[in-house]
Amino acid sequence: MEIFYPYIFMGILLVTWLTSVPVMVLVERKVSGWLQYRVGPTRVGPWGLLQPIADALKFLSKEDVVPHHVNKWLYIFAPALMVFPAFFVIGVIPVGILTLGGKEILVQIGHTNIGILYVLAVSSLVVYSITFSAWASNNKYSLLGGLRSAAQMMSYELPMGLSILGTIMLVGSLRLEDIVNFQMNSAWGIVWQPLGALIFIVTAFAETNRLPFDLAEAEAELVGGYHTEYSSMKFAMFFLGEYCNMLTASVMITLLFLGGWNVPFVQGMNLEPLTQQVIQIAGLALKVVFLMFFFVWVRWTLPRFRYDQLMNFGWKTLIPLALANVVITAIVMAIVS
Amino acid sequence: MGHAVAFYVFGILAVALALATILHKNIFKSATFMAGMLFCLAALFITLDAEFLAVVQVLVYIGAITMLIVFAIMLTTRINDETRQKFNSQLWISSLATLGFLSLIISVVLRGGWGGVVTESGSLPPDMLGAIGTALLSDFILAFDVVSILLLVALIGALHIAKQDDRKLYVQESFVDDESSAVKNHVKETEEMHV
Amino acid sequence: MVLYTGLFLNTIIEDTPIYENYLPILVLMIVATLIPLAILVITNILGPQKPSERKLSVYESGMPPVGDAHPKFSVKFYIIGMLFILFDIEIVFMYPWAVIYKQWISTSIFILVEGLVFVGILLVGYIYAWKKGALDWE
Numbered sequence: 001m002e003i004f005y006p007y008i009f010m011g012i013l014l015v016t017w018l019t020s021v022p023v024m025v026l027v028e029r030k031v032s033g034w035l036q037y038r039v040g041p042t043r044v045g046p047w048g049l050l051q052p053i054a055d056a057l058k059f060l061s062k063e064d065v066v067p068h069h070v071n072k073w074l075y076i077f078a079p080a081l082m083v084f085p086a087f088f089v090i091g092v093i094p095v096g097i098l099t100l101g102g103k104e105i106l107v108q109i110g111h112t113n114i115g116i117l118y119v120l121a122v123s124s125l126v127v128y129s130i131t132f133s134a135w136a137s138n139n140k141y142s143l144l145g146g147l148r149s150a151a152q153m154m155s156y157e158l159p160m161g162l163s164i165l166g167t168i169m170l171v172g173s174l175r176l177e178d179i180v181n182f183q184m185n186s187a188w189g190i191v192w193q194p195l196g197a198l199i200f201i202v203t204a205f206a207e208t209n210r211l212p213f214d215l216a217e218a219e220a221e222l223v224g225g226y227h228t229e230y231s232s233m234k235f236a237m238f239f240l241g242e243y244c245n246m247l248t249a250s251v252m253i254t255l256l257f258l259g260g261w262n263v264p265f266v267q268g269m270n271l272e273p274l275t276q277q278v279i280q281i282a283g284l285a286l287k288v289v290f291l292m293f294f295f296v297w298v299r300w301t302l303p304r305f306r307y308d309q310l311m312n313f314g315w316k317t318l319i320p321l322a323l324a325n326v327v328i329t330a331i332v333m334a335i336v337s
Numbered sequence: 338m339g340h341a342v343a344f345y346v347f348g349i350l351a352v353a354l355a356l357a358t359i360l361h362k363n364i365f366k367s368a369t370f371m372a373g374m375l376f377c378l379a380a381l382f383i384t385l386d387a388e389f390l391a392v393v394q395v396l397v398y399i400g401a402i403t404m405l406i407v408f409a410i411m412l413t414t415r416i417n418d419e420t421r422q423k424f425n426s427q428l429w430i431s432s433l434a435t436l437g438f439l440s441l442i443i444s445v446v447l448r449g450g451w452g453g454v455v456t457e458s459g460s461l462p463p464d465m466l467g468a469i470g471t472a473l474l475s476d477f478i479l480a481f482d483v484v485s486i487l488l489l490v491a492l493i494g495a496l497h498i499a500k501q502d503d504r505k506l507y508v509q510e511s512f513v514d515d516e517s518s519a520v521k522n523h524v525k526e527t528e529e530m531h532v
Numbered sequence: 533m534v535l536y537t538g539l540f541l542n543t544i545i546e547d548t549p550i551y552e553n554y555l556p557i558l559v560l561m562i563v564a565t566l567i568p569l570a571i572l573v574i575t576n577i578l579g580p581q582k583p584s585e586r587k588l589s590v591y592e593s594g595m596p597p598v599g600d601a602h603p604k605f606s607v608k609f610y611i612i613g614m615l616f617i618l619f620d621i622e623i624v625f626m627y628p629w630a631v632i633y634k635q636w637i638s639t640s641i642f643i644l645v646e647g648l649v650f651v652g653i654l655l656v657g658y659i660y661a662w663k664k665g666a667l668d669w670e
Contacts, residue, residue: 006555006556007556007559010556010559010560010563014563059575060574060575060578060579061578061579061580062579063579063580063581063582064575064576064579064581065583067589067590068589069589069590076572079568079572080565080568080569080572081568082568083564083567083568083571084564084565084567084568085564086564087560087563087564087567088560088561088564090560091556091557091560091561092557109556109557109560110553110554110555110556110557110560111553112550112553112554112557113550117627138590139590147609150609151608151609151612151613154612154613154616155612155616157616157620158616158619158620158623161620161623162623165623165626165627165630168627168630168631169630169633169634170634171634172631172632172633172634172635173631174627174631229590232575232579233571233572233574233575233579234572234575237568237571237572240571307669308669311612311667311669312667312668312669315667316662316667319619319658320658323651323654323655323658326626326630326647326651327648327651330633330637330644330647330648331644333633333634333637334637334641334644337637337638
């Protein structure tokens with residue numbers, strides 16, 4: 001039975017990630033509506049609840065156009081490359097602990113020693129989807145949007161990689177479960193690493209191509225960016241990947257800086273182990289939901305960057321800050337010990 | 338058993354993708370196959386318990402180096418450029434060099450001396466990453482410092498080449514339109530520049 | 533497979549080969565490949581197929597397409613890619629250093645000095661790139 005736990009968790013996590021997309025689409029449209037003082041979707045189902053299903057059906061029933069000027073194989077391959085890392089990345093993400101059959105079991109698919117790096121490496125594959133769709137579309141908007149987006153993702157990967165170094169130094173491990181455990185025994189990561197957390201959150205926005213960093217899709221100047229020539233479900237696949245990546249980013253922020261599945265005071269309440277653990281997983285889910293809401297909130301609060309501002313911000317502000325964070329953490333740790 | 342199967346499957350895949358990389362006539366697809374090949378290598382590293390190496394393989398080789406090659410191709414070629422020169426005048430020299438390298442590798446493999454290296458996975462230190470860090474900062478401390486200086490030199494060299502004629506290096510529309518070998522030469526040059 | 537029970541730090545499962553933990557990840561890789569393929573196949577079957585000349589031409593906001601899809605590109609993009617590789621490699625070297633930092637710093641300050649030297653050399657390259665104008669994006 002124990003052998004099958006990873007596969008059961010895999011099923012649960014995949015379903016969670018897949019269902020989060022329609023939910024997120026609805027939430028995004030509703031919250032966007034409220035923030036702009038309108039009601040959002042209301043027509044399909046009660047309170048517009050069936051809107052995502054209607055969207056999905058519409059995408060499925062539309063013609064799948066493959067224009068004659070594209071490079072056919074790469075053109076078809078590109079959206080698949082967007083979805084692949086979005087699901088592959090969940091392989092090392094732990095979401096909690098469960099006591100099953102008298103044993104404490106970590107809810108995680110594969111137990112590795114390189115947790116964070118795996119997530120960084122796999123999510124960096126998204127840039128391939130963007131460049132492929134840009135080049136294969138053979139359209140000037142696609143190409144320009146794709147190039148911009150690829151350069152942006154590269155530029156923000158560096159501060160992201162640097163910003164987690166401080167946490168790694170404090171914990172002494174790359175495993176996400178160790179990082180959560182460390183926060184469980186002391187304080188949340190955001191207390192230890194406020195600057196690191198800030199940089200990580202900013203870069204997470206940039207890596208998921210969300211506003212204020214959605215330069216690739218700057219619709220006013222670039223039509224749609226790299227997915228201009230896509231239609232039907234292929235078009236939707238880019239958004240499927242994007243929303244999944246957003247969920248992954250929220251989970252990562254929670255695990256690294258918001259205590260993971262750590263819920264305050266719950267350990268002092270003398271609950272059944274399983275009850276306590278379920279509460280903790282629910283706590284993780286709640287934090288993630290808040291972060292997803294935060295993503296939408298920021299979208300309608302901040303204006304979009306200009307491209308030169310974006311690149312300058314990444315290279316000239318975030319990288320020095322992240323380096324400074326590493327040095328400060330190192331020196332403080334040396335003084336304290 | 339499953340271990341051996343994984344090793345052979347990914348090994349054969351890696352060789353097949355490497356062949357596809359050098360034989361395909363579309364240079365963009367060649368780069369794609371190369372990324373796939375490097376991914377298979379990462380999987381091979383996993384079968385050898387080298388997790389950190391595998392993840393660095395994906396981060397650096399796929400996420401950065403192959404990506405730069407893709408960038409260079411995007412900036413210089415057009416989608417319909419199907420024909421590319423597979424061989425150039427250096428065919429003989431390069432095949433000689435390759436053969437020499439191959440024989441070197443074979444001789445090293447045949448000489449053996451793998452006893453010190455891990456053969457059974459169980460004998461690896463459990464905390465691999467810590468072991469790597471300890472090795473880097475004790476036995477290989479010189480290498481650790483030399484690497485950082487080497488990267489600094491590479492950075493300065495690369496920027497020097499790239500910035501010396503900043504204005505000339507814009508890829509002109511007319512230049513791309515030119516069907517002559519100039520385009521391909523440019524691609525080759527840019528590729529060689531960072532390899 | 534030995535179940536992962538080491539909670540967590542410094543209790544690493546001894547007798548399991550690491551690669552066995554990657555078997556679920558291999559399965560996940562296959563599943564993650566099949567999901568997009570399934571979507572592509574389904575949409576190809578379900579959607580109508582009524583191609584027309586206009587529909588299949590280049591999209592340029594309703595105008596007839598002008599010129600080629602290759603406008604002038606700044607070599608900047610290429611320089612960014614190059615800088616990215618170099619800094620990425622430097623950062624990769626810092627991970628093993630960061631992992632053992634906590635253990636080492638309690639006994640000697642050597643690791644701090646070494647880290648500062650490494651970051652310092654990185655910083656020299658960074659400042660050079662800045663001064664050379666490689667980070668400017670006009």
